[in-house]
Amino acid sequence: MNTSYQYSYTNIEELLDILIEKGSVEKKLNAQSVDQQAPAAREPAPAATEQASPAAEQQHPTAIGRRQVQSSDLAFVTVAPEAARHLILDLRDRFGFTHLVLLTAVDYIEEGKFLLTYLLHNYELHHDIGVQVPIVRDSAETAGDRPAEADPDTAASMESIHDLWAQAGTYQRELKEMFGIDFPGSPRVDEPFILEGWDEVPPMRREFDTKQYSETTYFPRPGRSTNDPADYMRQKLYPKE
């Protein structure tokens, strides 16, 4: 086990415990003035303090909302947008999650938010952790505008991490083009990335009707028919019914 990172852990549950308790651990570290290989970090958190109090969450910006362990090497945590960068930087520099696997977004239009997912990988333990960040989605009225013309106050926006991983800038350009999520300061984020001359709603947003757009723009050939697979197989297998 590489001990160059401040926090060592062996399984993903322990990692989440450390992340949740990190505020108190850091306090303990500072109080005791111990070095970076503090064994306190490796101790499993006491069950009594597992639920971080709301006050502690407010004190420490890496307060984690929802935690979800999917398997022995994959977990997801949800954090507020203002805490995300701090947590990601911690995971990279203190927990060994040195690889940014992907950065993507999911459009929860009913809840009025985008869910950004930063998936990080630890090369020593081959663990993945997904940091999920819900950000406020701009309202449907302004979503019809082009991203560049949308009101910067209401447009969806997130802090850029292109200085942590250079390739994050490419993901952020793509998210700007496909979802209209702005990343101020990210290199070339306002330039078109894949699409040329796109002047509609960003195409991966849920309010963009891709079928309707295709029908009104691309000359559909008449006579196209589709078969429902269930119906088709029923007729094939039980033709008398």
Added chain:
Amino acid sequence: MSTDINKEDTQTQGGQPSGDQQESIRQVVEAMGEYPGAADASDPQLFCEARPKVEKPFRGVFEKFLNWARANSLWVLGFGTGCGAIELRPLMTSRFDASRFGVAGRATPRQSSVFIIGGYASVKTLKRIVRSYEQMQNPKFVIALGSCTINGGMYWDSYNTINRIDQYIPVDVYITGCMPRPEAILAGFVKLQELIKAGRGEKANEYAEHFDWYKANQKKVIKDWDMPDYNW
């Protein structure tokens, strides 16, 4: 000793040409300007300022001879626009041996006479397709591969993939399939040869005839139109 020679060489090769050399270069350039085949700035065909013209076929035996020659030297533009491009590779191998039909690949639009649209075409690719098609010289033919070029195929409701390629450039032969096998592509070439020999490979003239309609369709989907209207 050898370094001295190199030094002399570089001295004579580098730098500005001497006065006599400049004079001779000027004479050559002037002589080229008087040559009848030299570029003339007033030639609209050369500088993309004119619409394409309908070139009426000759009559009788001579046109038949020309069509026979055209049908047996189908040179394909090496522009793989979709996944169908992967089916074109085996055509040239000994198993399928498209050279039997006079089919050969060519690198540039100016040298080729057949444009194979190899499957789905996004709007971004369509822009390049239009440019390449217009740069090809008459007579030119288009073969469209796969269901994507016919009705959009599995990309029929995509936001950036066109549904019918024949709305933007004229198509001589469609080959169905997703993707068609190399045998099917060979059958398509044979069909195209039949069409050409029968004098029905005149889609380039159709493009010139309905030029405004094609241009309007192209400009409807290519929003950032930053090329000349006539770019051959």
